[in-house]
Amino acid sequence: xxxxxxxxxxxxxxxxxxxxxxxxxxxxxxxxxxxxxxxxxxxxxxxxxxxxxxxxxxxxxxxxxxxxxxxxxxxxxxxxxxxxxxxxxxxxxxxxxxxxxxxxxxxxxxxxxxxxxxxxxxxxxxxxxxxxxxxxxxxxxxxxxxxxxxxxxxxxxxxxxxxxxxxxxxxxxxxxxxxxxxxxxxxxxxxxxxxxxxxxxxxxxxxxxxxxxxxxxxxxxxxxxxxxxxxxxxxxxxxxxxxxxxxxxxxxxxxxxxxxxxxxxxxxxxxxxxxxxxxxxxxxxxxxxxxxxxxxxxxxxxxxxxxxxxxxxxxxxxxxxxxxxxxxxxxxxxxxxxxxxxxxxxxxxxxxxxxxxxxxxxxxxxxxxxxxxxxxxxxxxxxxxxxxxxxxxxxxxxxxxxxxxxxxxxxxxxxxxxxxxxxxxxxxxxxxxxxxxxxxxxxxxxxxxxxxxxxxxxxxxxxxxxxxxxxx
Numbered sequence: 078x079x080x081x082x083x084x085x086x087x088x089x090x091x092x093x094x095x096x097x098x099x100x101x102x103x104x105x106x107x108x109x110x111x112x113x114x115x116x117x118x119x120x121x122x123x124x125x126x127x128x129x130x131x132x133x134x135x136x137x138x139x140x141x142x143x144x145x146x147x148x149x150x151x152x153x154x155x156x157x158x159x160x161x162x163x164x165x166x167x168x169x170x171x172x173x174x175x176x177x178x179x180x181x182x183x184x185x186x187x188x189x190x191x192x193x194x195x196x197x198x199x200x201x202x203x204x205x206x207x208x209x210x211x212x213x214x215x216x217x218x219x220x221x222x223x224x225x226x227x228x229x230x231x232x233x234x235x236x237x238x239x240x241x242x243x244x245x246x247x248x249x250x251x252x253x254x255x256x257x258x259x260x261x262x263x264x265x266x267x268x269x270x271x272x273x274x275x276x277x278x279x280x281x282x283x284x285x286x287x288x289x290x291x292x293x294x295x296x297x298x299x300x301x302x303x304x305x306x307x308x309x310x311x312x313x314x315x316x317x318x319x320x321x322x323x324x325x326x327x328x329x330x331x332x333x334x335x336x337x338x339x340x341x342x343x344x345x346x347x348x349x350x351x352x353x354x355x356x357x358x359x360x361x362x363x364x365x366x367x368x369x370x371x372x373x374x375x376x377x378x379x380x381x382x383x384x385x386x387x388x389x390x391x392x393x394x395x396x397x398x399x400x401x402x403x404x405x406x407x408x409x410x411x412x413x414x415x416x417x418x419x420x421x422x423x424x425x426x427x428x429x430x431x432x433x434x435x436x437x438x439x440x441x442x443x444x445x446x447x448x449x450x451x452x453x454x455x456x457x458x459x460x461x462x463x464x465x466x467x468x469x470x471x472x473x474x475x476x477x478x479x480x481x482x483x484x485x486x487x488x489x490x491x492x493x494x495x496x497x498x499x500x501x502x503x504x505x506x507x508x509x510x511x512x513x514x515x516x517x518x519x520x521x522x523x524x525x526x527x528x529x530x531x532x533x534x535x536x537x538x539x540x541x542x543x544x545x546x547x548x549x
Contacts, residue, residue, distance in 0.1 A: 126438030
């Protein structure tokens, strides 16, 4: 058998990471393209990370340059499998002791959209890109993230295809609503659980609680879940009983913190070290009760007023510790504090969006095919996981002889004032940008620039489908 031709190495620690994927690529051009694409995503840029940018070429005029065409072919035409690359990425995370998933974490499911012009690009149509807070032309992707509040990383992504891309529209057998691919992703996570990808529950906001297909897929996969309900979503009940989650919460007794009545105090711990006392209760609504297979848990910072932005109405199939079926349930019982903790991890998917979009160029692709879009998303996730790989890697010697891949030649958009020195402990000494693959810089601060802030501490609103999407 002919020996493989050696591939030009990537810069610094990126080469060790990229080499773990080499057996998934059949040619030298593919291995080189993988390294060049990740290097471009990780390097600091002042313009959108399109292929011309990743190759260091001039926008538009540089599109015909060999380096640009090479990356274009690698992304759109070269015969490699994005699913295999993503599986390898997840295998590497599982092997990393500090980042390995465990039974205390959650899988968060959400969708995120970005504006895209035109009609010829796969998955693009008039829909709800959450960042814009309005219906617009764009692409929406259903994503999953694993997190335990300490580490977090994307698992899989599935672009949502609007109905007009199908010959028979919404009646076409191939058409799927957004909760359907999300449930399919959850089912994939369930099968991965046997390979060590454990989680305590699947968590989602109220956009998914309106879909029967969502619940059916989770139950068939045997997955526990904690999903938010809209406060005014009606359900069947007797005429003299409450018919909405908020109506079920109002009659519960409450006087003050010393006389909480039906409410139980729950201590919430945030990443910055501060804590808040919330209050939670198992409410009764229709078929929801502490003794039923499905529970309605209401959690709020103020039981007297039930503020809209700081009150959660949660549906879960995790049994109450004292429920008759708790001993025989397939899922371990969870008290109120555990339910609140699990849903409190949901904002970490919003944090991951900030990083893959604002730093790593998630929405900067300029390709049209479904395969190329999925490949770009997979490569962005690889770049994200490389940051964790370096965050947990032991510090090594600095190579002072290596050339600077990003020499200081001035900003691409003219002069600008020097930013103030950072004050965060983990990012101390770095610039405002992310020199992720530079061999002369210490590997651990790589993630600090991406991970400078945790999710904001404002509690999520119950309904993100209103005039604007709540960011938390």
